[in-house]
Amino acid sequence: MEGIRLNDEKYDKMVKRILENLQPYFKLQKINTIYSIQVVDNPYQKKYNFFFVIAKKKQRTRSIPIGILHDYRMEALEELCHQLKQKVDFTLRFENFEAQTWDDGRKIYDI
Numbered sequence: 001m002e003g004i005r006l007n008d009e010k011y012d013k014m015v016k017r018i019l020e021n022l023q024p025y026f027k028l029q030k031i032n033t034i035y036s037i038q039v040v041d042n043p044y045q046k047k048y049n050f051f052f053v054i055a056k057k058k059q060r061t062r063s064i065p066i067g068i069l070h071d072y073r074m075e076a077l078e079e080l081c082h083q084l085k086q087k088v089d090f091t092l093r094f095e096n097f098e099a100q101t102w103d104d105g106r107k108i109y110d111i
Contacts, residue, residue: 011076011079011080011083012083014067014069014080015080015083015084015087017067018050018066018067018084019087019088021052021065021066021067022037022052022066022088025052025054025064030056032056032057033054033055033056033057034053034054034055035052035053035054035055035090036052036053036055036090036091036092036093037050037051037052037053037066037084037088037090037091037092037093038050038051038052038053038063038092038093038094038095039077039081039092039093039094039095040094040095040096041094041095041096041097041100042096043096046070046072047068047069047070047072048068048069048072048077049065049067049068050065050066050067050068050069051063051064051065051066052064052066053093074100074101074102078102094108
């Protein structure tokens with residue numbers, strides 16, 4: 001997404017809010033536990049939902065809501081994901097994006 005800069009302050013606040021919501025659930029990394037952030041496209045309400053996913057070995061997976069992006073544009077989602085990825089070392093997983101691509105034509109995969 002080179003050359004396109006959206007309102008950085010708006011996305012900085014959203015990333016900060018997501019990190020604040022994530023903080024109570026991620027204290028110390030535990031053995032046999034996988035952490036990731038799931039981004040879900042909600043086309044019916046025209047928004048993107050963010051969940052913190054905790055997968056412990058031999059236990060049920062927990063999915064905790066940590067944020068909502070109401071700006072339903074791919075460039076907004078891409079900017080937010082890039083800023084979020086700079087702050088956390090979790091895999092971002094995308095759900096319900098089957099036929100969609102980023103604005104530059106790349107397919108949406110885990111980043």
